[in-house]
Amino acid sequence: MAHRPKRTFRRRQAESSESDDAEDPSAEQEEEGWPSGGGGAEVAERQRRARRGPRGRGLVWASSRRAPDAASRADGGPTVGFSAHEEDETHPSLDSESDLRPSSDSTSSLEEKEASSIVKIPDAAFIQAARRKRELARAQSDFISLRVNHTSTTFDKKRSSEEDPESEPDDYEKSIPFTPKPQTLGQRMAEETTNRSEETSEESEEDENQDVWEQQQMKKARDINLSHCGESQTMKKLNTSISFPPVNLEIIKKQLNTRLTLLQDTHRLHQREYEKYVQDIKNSKAVIQNLESSSNQALSYKFYKSMKTYVENLIDCLNEKIINIQEVESAMHALLLKQAMMLLKRRQEELKYESAYLQQLSRKAETNGSLAVDEKSQWILEEIESRRTQRRQARVLSGNYTHQEGTSSDDELPSKEKTDFQKSQGDILQDCKKIFEDVHDEFCNIQNILLKFQQWREKFPDSYCEAFIGLCIPKLLNPLIRVQLLDWNPLKLDSVDLKQMPWFVSIREFMDNGVEDAANDDNPDKNILSAVINKTVVPRIIDFVESIWDPLSSSQTASLITHCRAALEECCTAENEVSKNKQGLLKSIVSRMQKAIEDDVFIPLYPKSAVENRTSPHSKFQERQFWAALKLFRNILLWNGLLPDDTLQDLGLGKLLNRYLIIALLNATPTPDTIRKCSQVAASLPEKWFENPAMKTSIPQLENFIQVLLQSAHKLSTCEFRNEVSEIILILVKIKAMNQAESIIDEHHLE
Structure with a gap:
């Protein structure tokens, strides 16, 4: 931004120190014809304006250019002090011409002005000529016009200032009269009061004029820059005489290769930056998700705390009840084993007594002697024949005439023993129902337990998988499933199928609810059912095979094959996978059939x-x-x-x-x-x-x-x-x- 140039004000110097020292201001005023009263007022006015500071309108003595006609004068007239304002009005183009068009004339005139110490009073013709010269220079537009309208009379000035206060000229634009009129004391006092009241408004007007002047200077600078730019562009367009070096294909090719290399490097740099930004976006999204999920940390903590408490209570409950479960299981197994061993022992004893009776009968026929049979043997033989007769009658009533003697299981029990067996079995089942009488359903109902873990899996699947709940559920449900299997006998044709049991249905539903993760090979929930059967059902079947199953019974064998086939199909968790329990089951079956061949097969030769x-x-x-x-x-x-x-x-x-x-x-x-x-x-x-x-x-x-x-x-x-x-x-x-x-x-x- 252009700044307004600071004006230089100097005090007028006398031609000789003696004349200045000798002369008195009052004498000078008298010589000029000024009244003494007016001179005193002028001095007071100068002192007042000097006290106003640098922005006041105080007058100073300044050097002035010697008038061209003053040299011809033989004698110098009285000297008067020109104010800076009068100097500007007399020669307004000095500053502007010296800034815009510096020349030797202006420089010499400035030096002459600074060198001169005494200025003669010009006459009216000279002043009029100077004004015409100034107007002519202003018309040539070689300077920044201040648009100051000078009036010929004081009346016009006052009227203009009254009509438009903003058009009042600045201090340096006002002309100072050479011979001020004498003023009375009242006039001076009125002027003093007016000046004091207008002091504040004048300062604001001066600031506004200062801003206008700065804007004009900036506009001028822009015009000059635009003119220079237009000239330079015109010169560039018109300058066609510039010679270029000869064109060489190798140089062009080298430059193109260099340019291509630079572009490729830049492209690689941009590509790396792009990849970095993409990675930053992914990381930001991950952070956002983590932050969004972490906003529910309080709820997560509350859920985990409640789940931890629930699991601990469930484990404590099962640990307390497992002893009772084992007791009823042992009682039921002992009852079934007692019945199976009684039937097996009875069959073997009857076979032994019948074979011995036939041998005695053969010896009697050979020796023609008497046959001596003890009471026990006779009672056993009669019992055997009695059961056979009952079975024949039952077959006749049912219309089965193709039955072969010897293919019956012969597992009929006496009425008393049958009643005792049913009573004992009922007591065991009643004791089993009492195990969880004092336990809430959330800790003894398999469906409610799985519902708890299903909520965990739906709300927090990551922690659910990290906790390996799919591997823990079979162990937690083992005691409860054993209670439901207490009355299940795989050797009976009328026993409930595994797939229709409540625990089987509940586990199947739990697995089906997590079907969205079924395609995941690492999902442990898809193996829950097979793990339950492998760890709970198969061991119970093995106990029946080793201790209770009679391979000579067709009904028991058919029922056992059906349940074993269903269990082993669910037990295989993956293709071609063979579990240890499955191998143990098959081995126990083979061992039991081999034992039956050795102990129960007897075909005598007569x-x-x-x-x-x-x-x-x-x-x-x-x-x-x-x-x-x-x-x-x-x-x-x-x-x-x-x-x-x-x-x-x-x-x-x-x-x-x-x-x-x-x-x-x-x-x-x-x-x-x-x-x-x-x-x-x-x-x-x-x-x-x-x-x-x-x-x-x-x-x-x-x-x-x-x-x-x-x-x-x-x-x-x-x-x-x-x-x-x-x-x-x-x-x-x-x-x-x-x-x-x-x-x-x-x-x-x-x-």
Whole structure:
């Protein structure tokens, strides 16, 4: 911003110090014709304005340029002091011309003005000429016009100032009269009062004029800059004579490569910055999410605290009740074991007494002696016959005429023992219901417990997974599930299926509610049900298999196979996964069937004379024992699909068929009844073993059975039992003994 140039004011110097010292202001006034009173007023006025400060209108003595005509004057007139205002009015273009157009004339005139010490009073013609010269210079627009209107009379000035106070000229624009008129004392006093009252308004007007002057200077500077810029652009456009260096393709190519390298570097830099900004955005979003989630820290803390308290109370409750649960489980297991052992022991004792009675009967026939039977043996034999008679009557009433003697389970209990068993079982179940009588449903109801953990999983899934709740739930629910399984017997056909139990349904619903995470392989909730069955159900089934299951009972075996198949299907948590409990269950099943083969299979061999009569006690006993062994053979092969094929072939074919059944068939005379027995053996074999169409030979363990069929075919063919021979051929075809079947067909000319 341009600043207003500071004006230089100097006190007028006399031509000689003597004249100044000699002359008195009053004498000077008298010489000029000024009244003394006016001079005193002027002095007072100067003192007053000097006290006003630098912004007042006080007059100072200043040097003035010597008038051109003053040199021709021979004698100098009286000297008067010009104010700065009068000097500006006389020569207003000095400052502006010296700033805008410095020249030698202005410089010499300025030096001459500064060098001169005494100024002669110009006459009226000179003043008029100076005014015309100033107006002419103003018309040329070589300076910043102050637009000061000078009036010829004092009347016009006063009228203009009264009409427009803002148009009043500044101090340096006012002209000072050379010969002021004398003023009276009243005029001076009035002027003094007026000046004092206008002091404040004049200062404000001076500040406003100062701002106007600065704005004009700034406008002028902008105009000059714009004019210079336009001239420079015009010069650039018109200057076409500039010569450029010769064009070289290599230089251009090098410059382009350099430019391309710089752009690539810049692009890489921008790319890194972009990636950084993207990462910052992701981090910011993560922070925002964390902050939003952390806003609920109070609620989270409250939930975790309540959940911690709930789990601790649940664990304390289960730890307290687990002892009672184990007691009722032991009581129920002991009751069932007692019943199973009683039936097993009774069957073995009856077999032993009946076999001994038949041996005594054989010795009596050989020696023709008397038969001595003690009372206990007689009572046992009568009891056995009594139960058989009851079963025959029941079969007749039901219309079952195809039943074979020896295939019954013979598990009927006396009425008294049955009543005692039911009473004891009811007492145990009643004790089981009392275990959780004093416990709230939130700690003993499986559905309510799972609902608590479901709320945790929905509200805070991360902490739920980090706490491995899916692995803890099976352990927490184990005591409660054992209570519900107390009355569950997998050996009964009318027992409730696992999938229909309340705990199974509740766990399935809990897993289904978390189906959105089912696709996650690491989700532990999808294995809760299999873990519960593996750790709770399978051990209970193993206890039944090892202690209570009777492999000779077809009903128990069928029910056990159904529940084992359902449990093992749920137990497999992943493809081709085999748990330890599953292996333990299968091993216990194999062990129990092997024990049954060794302890319960007994087929006596009697002389043909003793068994020829189909109604003899020896023949009936042998038939019953054969069909009992065949029943066990059928029950063993029912495990096809759960047990490995080689295990079943070893148990059923190697240890039972070849050791017991084949010997009985070979010892018997081939009859249609023998072929019926062979047909039952072949019907018990799993069809899966013979599904291979390229199979030309049968299973190696069936070689003895094939030989029995061939011998029976040869003997029956001579007796004209062609239908039985055809049946033997069908049996051979079923077991894939194709060569043997073709040989019989060719030998007997059968179709």
